[in-house]
Amino acid sequence: MSILILIWGLGYPVMKFGMQFSPPLIYTGLRTIISGMFLMALAFYSGEPLNLRDTWKALLISTVFNVLLFFGASAFAVQLLPSGIASILLYAQPIMVGLLAHFLLHELLTLRKITGLLFGFLGVAIISYKGLTGDLSLQGVIMGLLSALGWTFGTLLVKRHNPRSIYWFIAIPFIGGGVLLFCMGLAVGEQPTAIVWNLPFISALLWGAIIGLGASWVIWFHLVRTVEASTLSANTFLVPVVSVIGGALFLGEKVPPSLYLGGALVVLGIYQVNRPTSKTSTGVMGNQ
Template identity: 30%
Template sequence: MKSRLDAATLALLVVCCASWGLNQTAVKVTLAGVGPASQLAIRSAVATLLVLAWCRLRGIRLFERDGTLRPGLLVGAAFGIEFVLLFAGLQFTTASRSAILLYLGPFHVAVGAHLWLGERLDGGRIAGLAVAFAGVVLVFSTGGATAGPDHLLGDAFSVLASIAWAACTLTIKRTALAAAPAEKTLLYQLAVSAVIGLAVALVLGEPAPTLPTPVVGWSLVYQGVWISAVTYVIWFQLVRTHPAGLLSAATFMTPVFGVVGAVLLLGEPASWRLAGAVALVAVGIHLVNRPRRIVPAA
């Protein structure tokens, strides 16, 4: 396993982080023709088929009895709830605020791992939590005049989505999924979330999806093909060859790309408070995920 990030790996990380950061912008655009639950159902169903094809191509075994069914369904439910909340929240708040608040997920994971997995919070991680909290305070100090009258509801949904993300991660860490192929875990998440999205769309009576402009259609393709299938598979390939902590420390770039993309592509307003908030959350992510000790490869 490599102990350093070479230029090619760093380039792939930047591509993944930029792609994930722009996801909120894509969701916001797609909401013009496809409801939040319907988006989840479509993107997850498309990605499920693509990842199944990838696994078949690579000969990855998926249907062996390995004790992952029950935790897999639980992780899939948490994943589905996360994105239902995230997509619903984007109807009320801006993509830039959502991008910052969603990335509270790593901090919930750090606290949860301390409480339930025995992964102690050291000084660096505590500092990261404190820095990120300061960033969240700045987010809410910006007010909601430009986010809409119900921005607090959207912000709350984004925070709840970050908690669901953390629950998903902690479940994977604590169950048989930790030893399962990463693609199998991803398929649990995608397949179950597709069912959840469809069920929520039917219960809420969401209108049938439409594609009023080509941009809406391409935004949906971006989510289902590029984000949910391609970048996740790239990430799993990187995790196989590099320490996960080393890679996770680099994900501080994601909320930065999220805010920049929302400002440039959606015309959302920028302010020094928003810039400060995303900087603080990014630094916090780096501190929480920074590897404390890297053993050189033999």
């Protein structure tokens, strides 16, 4: 989990750097396609069976939620909204997972867990407050919420279906969804000729594809299969903290004072969610 948080936390500064040389949807599509091809090569190397006949429905749903909604909607949200609002909407995901996992996965939703999720969300809001200025776009808000919903249902889908081959389960949606994202970029007027094919862009693209997406999503889905979805999602509240630090180290961005208070609330929230439940505690929805 620590490795995953570090990769995702550094992913935003790397993505922001890479988008200096490419239109956003085309960049997102290329990165996703390359990641899918890398994972497909690993699937062939490991000898894992595709079993498309039994998994095509789950693969289709994963393409819609994990790629098109999550990646595509978040790219639009970042364009249409101040960065702080976009972050806050995206990190409503752990709260959505915590609520829906109770009904769909029968994970107990305790008062302690709800409190921890709210602490974590408040911490992200405080860290992101610098980006809260500016006019709000209704389309941007909708895209931000769709992105969080896509990530939520994509996570719950993997937890519920427990696919045999993680490589194939990620690779096929990434390739299919990446092609669609690339085409969406063309449809809204983005041009491949606008890409600056220099060493910094290629390095950012490959790092984002192989490490930022490929390796991190394999880790994420392995964790989803073995850890409570609500508990796991709560730990992602640390990603914005690492992103702010990464932006300061690699992009020269200033560390806002809000990081200290917001980071403390995030840590407190994660502790609350992960703290072992006492035998006498009672669930808010359902019994122990």
